[in-house]
Amino acid sequence: MSTAVMPESRSVTALAKIETLRLAKHPVFLVGLAANAWFLAIATRTIDYYNIAIVPAFFVGLFGLVATFRLTRSMEKLEEAVGTTPAGVQDRVRALCLATALPGAVGLLSFVVVLVHHADAPDWALGYWSSTDRAAIFLGSVVVACVGGPLLGIAAARWLRFPGAVVVPVVVLLFWILTGEGLSDNSPQAWWGELVRLAAPWAQFSSISSNEHLLGSWTGSPYWWSAWTVVLCALAVLAALMKGAEPPDRRRLVRVGAGIGALGLVFLALAMTTGHQTAQISTPSGVQPYVKGLESS
Amino acid sequence: MTVRLTGVGKKYGRTHALRDVDLVLEPGVTGLLGPNGAGKTTLLRILATVLPPSDGRVRVLDLDPADPQQRTEVRRRLGYLPQELGFPSGFTAFAFVDYLAVLKEWTDADARHDEVRRVLGLVGLADRAAKKVKSLSGGQRRRLALAQALIGAPALMLLDEPTTGLDPEQRASLRGVLAEAARTSTVLLSTHQTEDVAALCERVVVLDAGRVCFNGTVRELLQRADGCVWLADEPHPAAVSSFRTGTGRYRNLADPAPPGAELVEPTLEDAYLLLRSDAPALT
Numbered sequence: 115m116s117t118a119v120m121p122e123s124r125s126v127t128a129l130a131k132i133e134t135l136r137l138a139k140h141p142v143f144l145v146g147l148a149a150n151a152w153f154l155a156i157a158t159r160t161i162d163y164y165n166i167a168i169v170p171a172f173f174v175g176l177f178g179l180v181a182t183f184r185l186t187r188s189m190e191k192l193e194e195a196v197g198t199t200p201a202g203v204q205d206r207v208r209a210l211c212l213a214t215a216l217p218g219a220v221g222l223l224s225f226v227v228v229l230v231h232h233a234d235a236p237d238w239a240l241g242y243w244s245s246t247d248r249a250a251i252f253l254g255s256v257v258v259a260c261v262g263g264p265l266l267g268i269a270a271a272r273w274l275r276f277p278g279a280v281v282v283p284v285v286v287l288l289f290w291i292l293t294g295e296g297l298s299d300n301s302p303q304a305w306w307g308e309l310v311r312l313a314a315p316w317a318q319f320s321s322i323s324s325n326e327h328l329l330g331s332w333t334g335s336p337y338w339w340s341a342w343t344v345v346l347c348a349l350a351v352l353a354a355l356m357k358g359a360e361p362p363d364r365r366r367l368v369r370v371g372a373g374i375g376a377l378g379l380v381f382l383a384l385a386m387t388t389g390h391q392t393a394q395i396s397t398p399s400g401v402q403p404y405v406k407g408l409e410s411s
Numbered sequence: 412m413t414v415r416l417t418g419v420g421k422k423y424g425r426t427h428a429l430r431d432v433d434l435v436l437e438p439g440v441t442g443l444l445g446p447n448g449a450g451k452t453t454l455l456r457i458l459a460t461v462l463p464p465s466d467g468r469v470r471v472l473d474l475d476p477a478d479p480q481q482r483t484e485v486r487r488r489l490g491y492l493p494q495e496l497g498f499p500s501g502f503t504a505f506a507f508v509d510y511l512a513v514l515k516e517w518t519d520a521d522a523r524h525d526e527v528r529r530v531l532g533l534v535g536l537a538d539r540a541a542k543k544v545k546s547l548s549g550g551q552r553r554r555l556a557l558a559q560a561l562i563g564a565p566a567l568m569l570l571d572e573p574t575t576g577l578d579p580e581q582r583a584s585l586r587g588v589l590a591e592a593a594r595t596s597t598v599l600l601s602t603h604q605t606e607d608v609a610a611l612c613e614r615v616v617v618l619d620a621g622r623v624c625f626n627g628t629v630r631e632l633l634q635r636a637d638g639c640v641w642l643a644d645e646p647h648p649a650a651v652s653s654f655r656t657g658t659g660r661y662r663n664l665a666d667p668a669p670p671g672a673e674l675v676e677p678t679l680e681d682a683y684l685l686l687r688s689d690a691p692a693l694t
Contacts, residue, residue, distance in 0.1 A: 125513050127518070128520075132513060139501075188499040191499065198486055200487045206514070
């Protein structure tokens with residue numbers, strides 16, 4: 115076999131337009147959009163300035179994951195015909211990845227809404243994060259999450275081919291994130307809790323107690339963490355493209371993936387070792403050490 | 412010469428799906444006959460660049476499909492109808508063909524939409540363009556599947572059982588479409604319908620157990636059954652095929668016919684069955 119790399123066809127842009135439209139009409143995505151608008155409107159009336167990021171990450175990111183998973187799999191029965199076109203399956207995957215610009219745009223709008231909401235926040239409710247720190251936090255936990263979920267959906271759909279497979283990335287993602295949050299809340303200064311939390315595709319840096327009188331702020335650098343989440347998105351794209359790629363293409367993707375992965379590990383290490391290194395709890399009357407369990411403090 | 416196969420073989424594990432196939436396809440319609448498991452679909456999938464051969468050399472449209480760039484060029488000039496084509500949910504007939512046209516690099520929307528309307532018209536689905544695919548009948552879906560293979564009047568069309576599920580009128584209509592397409596294209600038509608081959612094809616290839624057991628004109632295949640079909644009052648014990656006709660007499664197929672038998676004109680199916688009866692191993 116030749117070692118030449120499969121050329122990209124001329125169809126990617128046109129395909130991306132169609133796939134974007136299909137995503138925009140997908141019932142799961144539409145429900146997610148409506149829920150995002152509804153719950154963002156509710157959240158902006160509260161004093162909760164950080165947990166609000168859950169709303170777009172969940173309703174756009176996670177619902178988007180399910181929608182793109184289904185869109186990717188929707189052509190499975192047609193794969194033999196698609197595979198014999200000049201564009202082929204690989205260009206369709208590229209087009210699907212480009213279509214995640216749509217949830218990305220929704221994430222960007224949600225990001226603006228979140229930052230506007232922060233304009234009238236009392237100082238204690240923002241913790242020790244500066245305005246640029248917060249921009250980095252929400253860039254990762256809102257904008258990148260809205261793109262990353264759908265990208266993970268595409269990658270998972272390429273590799274997981276059994277009925278109900280969409281549940282796997284959803285459960286893994288939720289388990290990973292909740293474990294990280296739980297470990298960090300119980301042991302805010304422990305490196306392992308910080309590692310699980312910051313390595314996750316979605317993380318919090320501050321969280322308010324249920325009575326809305328205590329704000330716990332965890333350790334780490336939101337800048338490097340956001341860079342780490344971008345790396346995870348790139349790895350999802352590479353994973354999606356790797357399935358079914360020609361051997362020379364696959365070797366190239368593995369090389370690129372290894373390079374990006376190594377860079378990501380550097381970002382993750384920097385996210386853990388730079389930024390604020392002492393967790394704290396803020397209240398309207400001052401700050402106190404964050405030792406264990408926000409709700410029990 | 413559109414297609415040249417030299418010593419092509421394909422193995423799935425230890426099973427030989429194709430063995431030492433030498434074949435040349437020229438413009439026009441070539442019928443591909445053979446029993447289930449003879450290797451017809453494997454042959455089409457190799458030509459359609461879905462599968463690489465295990466052995467031998469394949470040239471399609473003077474290009475080498477083993478080379479990724481040349482493979483893309485082959486695909487630009489290929490129309491392929493797989494044996495089973497599923498349809499994604501939510502598409503209308505128009506949107507389905509339009510999607511495939513985009514994959515075939517019809518990126519200009521106006522030209523693409525004109526082409527989609529043209530191919531839907533060819534398969535008699537112009538008035539069903541706005542209908543959801545799931546609301547179409549089985550025959551209409553098969554025609555829709557064929558429509559995508561006609562996009563851009565490809566130089567090579569590989570059709571795996573295109574007339575399955577069609578009623579006689581639809582089949583007659585599709586024969587017209589394929590005959591017209593074959594004026595400028597090379598069409599390889601894999602089918603179990605010998606009537607389609609007799610009606611459409613200049614040449615016929617018969618595969619058996621992965622090997623080519625006949626490659627010639629339809630007339631040459633028919634000649635093999637000359638003098639082998641006759642009518643009698645009783646079924647012939649050594650007949651390859653024997654059945655009671657509507658007149659109450661038995662139509663027997665055997666080589667040779669007994670002396671003095673009332674011979675009738677053989678069909679391509681007779682010739683095919685006779686050829687198959689000579690095959691060393693029927694699968």
